Amino acid sequence: MIEIVDLHKTFGENKVLTGINLSVPAGSTCVILGGSGSGKTVLMKHMIGLLRPDSGQVIIDGEDIIPMGVQSLQRVRNKFGMVFQAAALFDSMTVFENVAFPLREHTHLSEDELYAKVRSKLDLMGLKREVESKFPSDLSGGMRKRVGLARAVVLDPKIVLYDEPTTGLDPITTDYVDEMILAAQKGLGVTSVVISHDISSAFNVGDQIAFLSKGVIVAHGPPEQLRESQHPAVKVFLETWFGKN
Numbered sequence: 001m002i003e004i005v006d007l008h009k010t011f012g013e014n015k016v017l018t019g020i021n022l023s024v025p026a027g028s029t030c031v032i033l034g035g036s037g038s039g040k041t042v043l044m045k046h047m048i049g050l051l052r053p054d055s056g057q058v059i060i061d062g063e064d065i066i067p068m069g070v071q072s073l074q075r076v077r078n079k080f081g082m083v084f085q086a087a088a089l090f091d092s093m094t095v096f097e098n099v100a101f102p103l104r105e106h107t108h109l110s111e112d113e114l115y116a117k118v119r120s121k122l123d124l125m126g127l128k129r130e131v132e133s134k135f136p137s138d139l140s141g142g143m144r145k146r147v148g149l150a151r152a153v154v155l156d157p158k159i160v161l162y163d164e165p166t167t168g169l170d171p172i173t174t175d176y177v178d179e180m181i182l183a184a185q186k187g188l189g190v191t192s193v194v195i196s197h198d199i200s201s202a203f204n205v206g207d208q209i210a211f212l213s214k215g216v217i218v219a220h221g222p223p224e225q226l227r228e229s230q231h232p233a234v235k236v237f238l239e240t241w242f243g244k245n
């Protein structure tokens with residue numbers, strides 16, 4: 001579903017990506033793990049065409065998006081749902097209207113159809129009817145995340161990108177969010193890319209983990225395989241978690 005081929009990106013003197021190769025099969029969840037400033041967000045922005053590389057290819061669902069013009073790029077972007085670190089909900093809208101917003105913008109569904117669609121996504125995220133009329137400020141951080149995720153999948157995207165979905169959350173809420181990511185994968189069959197520096201969460205949700213260090217992916221594979229990696233950057237990073245257990 002996503003194929004990154006020899007991707008390079010430099011900002012001034014700062015060589016951020018120096019030959020990224022990554023393949024994310026349809027229906028799988030790939031976690032991109034790496035330290036602060038290692039280029040995770042820059043890599044994700046290339047996947048939706050928000051940044052243009054110096055060289056390399058970004059192939060989404062069989063199409064290289066790099067040479068694309070604005071219209072074609074927009075068509076490909078419609079295949080994506082995004083979940084940001086801050087849930088980025090509209091504070092002045094109810095939960096229902098937040099989740100309905102992309103449908104009102106991009107479809108011509110009747111109110112009944114729209115309600116059914118919103119309800120099915122809220123169900124998927126375990127959000128009950130009484131939550132629909134609440135405002136984001138009335139919800140806990142974990143609930144806001146779930147509403148954000150319901151909104152991200154309401155247009156039935158093929159791919160969902162999560163930018164540090166568990167940063168700043170307590171361990172129980174983090175587990176909740178992990179479950180929601182898995183629910184979206186299993187319930188909707190989406191392909192997911194999760195940017196994280198949360199090792200526990202990465203091992204919970206990832207079919208594949210790609211470890212980014214100094215502009216390249218130095219280890220990539222199922223979680224158990226990553227744990228065995230002998231790459232020094234991976235070892236040091238994982239020891240901060242597994243070393244304590």
Ligand SMILES: Nc1ncnc2c1ncn2[C@@H]1O[C@H](COP(=O)(O)OP(=O)(O)OP(=O)(O)O)[C@@H](O)[C@H]1O
Pocket residue numbers: 011014016034035036037038039040041042043197
């Ligand atoms: N638009 C930009 N212009 C110039 N430099 C940028 C730009 N975007 C990112 N960078 C630089 O690219 C590097 C990688 O940044 P990026 O945000 O991808 O890191 P990250 O791995 O997501 O880190 P974190 O986990 O802290 O969010 C940093 O040195 C950052 O300063």
